[in-house]
Amino acid sequence: GAVVSQHPSWVICKSGTSVKIECRSLDFQATTMFWYRQFPKQSLMLMATSNEGSKATYEQGVEKDKFLINHASLTLSTLTVTSAHPEDSSFYICSAPGPRGQYEQYFGPGTRLTVT
Amino acid sequence: AQSVSQHNHHVILSEAASLELGCNYSYGGTVNLFWYVQYPGQHLQLLLKYFSGDPLVKGIKGFEAEFIKSKFSFNLRKPSVQWSDTAEYFCAVLSGGYNKLIFGAGTRLAVHP
Numbered sequence A: 001g002a003v004v005s006q007h008p009s010w011v012i013c014k015s016g017t018s019v020k021i022e023c024r025s026l027d028f029q030a031t032t033m034f035w036y037r038q039f040p041k042q043s044l045m046l047m048a049t050s051n052e053g054s055k056a057t058y059e060q061g062v063e064k065d066k067f068l069i070n071h072a073s074l075t076l077s078t079l080t081v082t083s084a085h086p087e088d089s090s091f092y093i094c095s096a097p098g099p100r101g102q103y104e105q106y107f108g109p110g111t112r113l114t115v116t
Numbered sequence B: 001a002q003s004v005s006q007h008n009h010h011v012i013l014s015e016a017a018s019l020e021l022g023c024n025y026s027y028g029g030t031v032n033l034f035w036y037v038q039y040p041g042q043h044l045q046l047l048l049k050y051f052s053g054d055p056l057v058k059g060i061k062g063f064e065a066e067f068i069k070s071k072f073s074f075n076l077r078k079p080s081v082q083w084s085d086t087a088e089y090f091c092a093v094l095s096g097g098y099n100k101l102i103f104g105a106g107t108r109l110a111v112h113p
Helices: none
Strands: A004-007 A008-013 A019-025 A032-038 A044-053 A069-073 A074-081 A090-097 A105-107 A111-115 B010-014 B019-021 B033-038 B045-050 B057-058 B063-067 B073-078 B087-095 B100-103 B107-112
Touching: A004 A090, A008 A019, A019 A032, A019 A090, A019 B033, A044 A069, A044 B100, A074 A090, A074 B073, A090 B063, B010 B019, B019 B107, B033 B063, B033 B073, B045 B057, B045 B063, B045 B073, B073 B087
Parallel strands: A008 A111, B010 B107
Antiparallel strands: A004 A019, A019 A074, A032 A044, A032 A090, A069 A074, A090 A105, A090 A111, B019 B073, B033 B045, B033 B087, B057 B063, B063 B073, B087 B100, B087 B107
């Protein structure tokens, strides 16, 4: 089946620094990937849609300059949290529509970010 | 805007009990509905999905869901739960033509042996 990986799985950074999270589709190509944020004991909130070769589409209320998304290839999307603050601490999850069709999405294992 | 509501935030059951988790969506047009499961420490996995056709959808691990258009519901069921079903369950709807999944708040299920 289609596999989506994320790296790192867990990261701690200091306030004010930037952190990059990678999302890869391992055995299929994805022109679109999605980034979600999940707070403890809460649901997944869509942050943005990553589009290969073009700008990402951000959901309302998500700061574009803070959460930089780059989809440089058909198998890789990156999310960079810039000037991180403790309130950015969260679980970040990416997904990609699988090779069988756009309606079935495959999720990465998530990246837990802790900002101190 | 589409939204999804899950009625039960936390459910505790004993093994062999029957399960029904509620899910309602707010959209009157054609909907594509999903149930995902997140086992402790693992990533989201698709349990089942509904696009069209038979409103009773069967998924993996003995789960099924029924799409009732008149009630805007897509409840998840399992006749007899196991301890291994302990997980968080998310209902989701595909947002129009944008391939975006809108998730419900999730239901945390704990099954006691």
